Amino acid sequence: MKRGLYIKLAWTGMMKNKKMYIPYALTCIGMVMMFYIISFLSYNQTVGEIPGGATMQMILVLGSGVIGVFSVIFLFYTNSFLMRRRKKEFGLYNILGMGKWNLGRILIWECLIIAGLSFVLGIGSGILFSKLGELLMIRILKGETNFSFHISWKSIQNTLLLFGSIFLILLLNSLRQIHLSNPIELLKSEEVGEKPPKANWILAVLGIVFLAWGYYLAVAIDDPATALFLFFGAAILVIIATYFLFIAGSVVFCRILQKRKTYYYKTNHFISVSSMMYRMKRNGAGLASICILSTMVLVILSSTACLYLGTEASLRTRYPRDIVVDTYSLEENNVSKMHTMIHEIQKEYGQEESNVLNYQYVSMPGFQNGDQIILDSDRIKNLFISYQDVRQIFIVPLSEYNRLMQTEEELNSDEVLLYCTKSDYKMERIQLEDIGPWKVKKQVADFVDNGTDAMQITSSIFLFVDDLQVIEEKLKENENINYQEHDYYGFDLSCDDTIQSQIKNRIEEEIIHFQTEVEGFPKITVEGIALERSSFYALYGGLFFLGVLLGIVFIVGAVLIMYYKQITEGYEDQERFRILQKVGMTKKEIQKSINSQVLTVFFLPLLVSGVHICFAFPLIQKMLVLFSLTDLKLLIGITVMCYLIFGIFYVIVYIITSRSYFRIVSEKNSFSI
Secondary structure, eight states: OOTTHHHHHHHHHHHHTHHHHHHHHHHHHHHHHHHHHHHHHHHOHHHHHSTTHHHHHHHHHHHHHHHHHHHHHHHHHHHHHHHHHHHHHHHHHHHTTOOHHHHHHHHHHHHHHHHHHIIIIIHHHHHHHHHHHHHHHHHHTTOOOOOOOOOOHHHHHHHHHHHHHHHHHHHHHHHHHHHHOOHHHHHTTTTOOOOOOOOOHHHHHHHHHHHHHHHHHHHHOOOHHHHHHHHHHHHHHHHHHHHHIIIIIHHHHHHHHHHOHHHHSSHHHHHHHHHHHHTHHHHHHHHHHHHHHHHHHHHHHHHHHHHHHTHHHHHHHHOSSSEEEEESOOOHHHHHHHHHHHHHHHHHTTOOOEEEEEEEEEEEEEEEETTEEEOOHHHHHTSOOOGGGEEEEEEEEHHHHHHHHTOOOOOOTTEEEEEEESSOOOOSEEEETTEEEEEEEEEOSOOOOOSTGGGOSSEEEEEEESOHHHHHHHHHTOTTOOOEEEEEEEEEOSSOHHHHHHHHHHHHHHHHHHHHHSTTOOOEEEEEHHHHHHHHHHHHHHHHHHHHHHHHHHHHHHHHHHHHHHHHHHHHHHHHHHHHHHTTOOHHHHHHHHHHHHHHHHHHHHHHHHHHHHHHHHHHHHHHHTTTOOOHHHHHHHHHHHHHHHHHHHHHHHHHHHHHHHHHHTTTSSOOO
């Protein structure tokens, strides 16, 4: 054959089907660009040198993996739409004398053209916008901007390797389909509809059961730690249920509507119901995919945006005081020495502390079994431990509680006051290993916030006792109980972050001096909010940045599925509506039928994703508590705003894509829509 024929046929075929190929090519270019930018930022030296930059880059490495996996699945899925549209053309070529190898060469050239455009324009755009991504990251991390520009050859290599492999897989799959098809099957590929599926009640019932199970897990769990572990399980149940209900449940629903003769035997209902049921097996999978992608966008954007906008509040929840010195001892000599040293260093810098929080307590991990808290590590090893029953125990003298909370509570030796976080304590008595039992005289509503509980993913129990020394003596009798004494000393300063960091560093230097000079000097930890601020902004900013990128990727995926769905259904419905017009159906009735079908099918995923978000909200809220975010109003506001903005975007996509559907349907018919 004439040299250059195959590339000409490939290019001509793509141009004739530009409605399908242009969105596909733009998506490939966008995916390549997005992956390059994330990979570039993951290796960027400027970002890595900013405080918190290393944490941000670890998150981005995870995000590049997620985008890589999604690219494989999504491009494979969308490529199937292209092949379905081109099979008739390939069947004609086959009948005219082209062999399977000739058709394969056309596919190879098409793949090379798409891959070439994707690599050149995608990597080129990635390089062009990589500096913008770097500046955005520096702003999130509150670092200093520089105007150097460079290209990451390692990122280019990773991008070429990943997407080169993806395009190779897509090509092999396309060649497989051509090889296994005969000319008649290729010619008839667009005309072969799906048989009206039977109402699969088993899958429909399973979908309802799985959905109810997933919703129950999301709503019923009270413990944030359990919520974290069960989130993915609940998500998988809801995803499976969504596919079952859209594929099988929708058919069952259409069958039910068919049996309602007063509803079904109306012109617009008859056409729309029968049409949806006829192709619902394939439509159901597409609609379920749109629904899941929409839900993922809403969950990711609302949660990460809430974390980032609430970073300062979360930081203060974890670090209620500017500087905290925790002395792991209750000996008066050690405690007074530390307090004196702290005051002297404050004077060196001309600072005076404020909002001081100082109290003593004993802490230990435990395992709740009814009204008993098991502390012995050997006993715990022999028990079947559920993570939701793990507790962090804090024992505080009643005198400290009364001083801090300005109360005058009194206790007998067999009584305690109790305060529980992240879960409820419903027993009337409590016993620590072999110590006690005590009667819970009262469950108090609150206690001072020192940030210690905020960093725990497990529930905490605060016990306020009449005599802490007696309990300590009993704890010492069991060598397998790992308890720790604490003298907590936290305070605020009126200086800026630089001076706060210097004061914190000076305190640490003096602690090292004490521990070197005095044998047996206790362990002491020092925390400063000024130094931790960069880590918090790096973590939450990184999650938000990644959330936005993943949100864009998932939105693109949903939009492309919507578009291809409208295009393919438009070509399938073209002939059907022409026949309906010939048998007497008016243009107005056809228009009403089309509008009814398109609106019902198109907006169902948005409605269901909204229901998913409502039931997932309690689970998301509990998970964010583990990130020290407790502002419920902020989460509600951002979630509602994200849904409304996404809904507006969804309507815009509907208007754009539905025009393509209407234009195709009316193309060979005498009516216009």
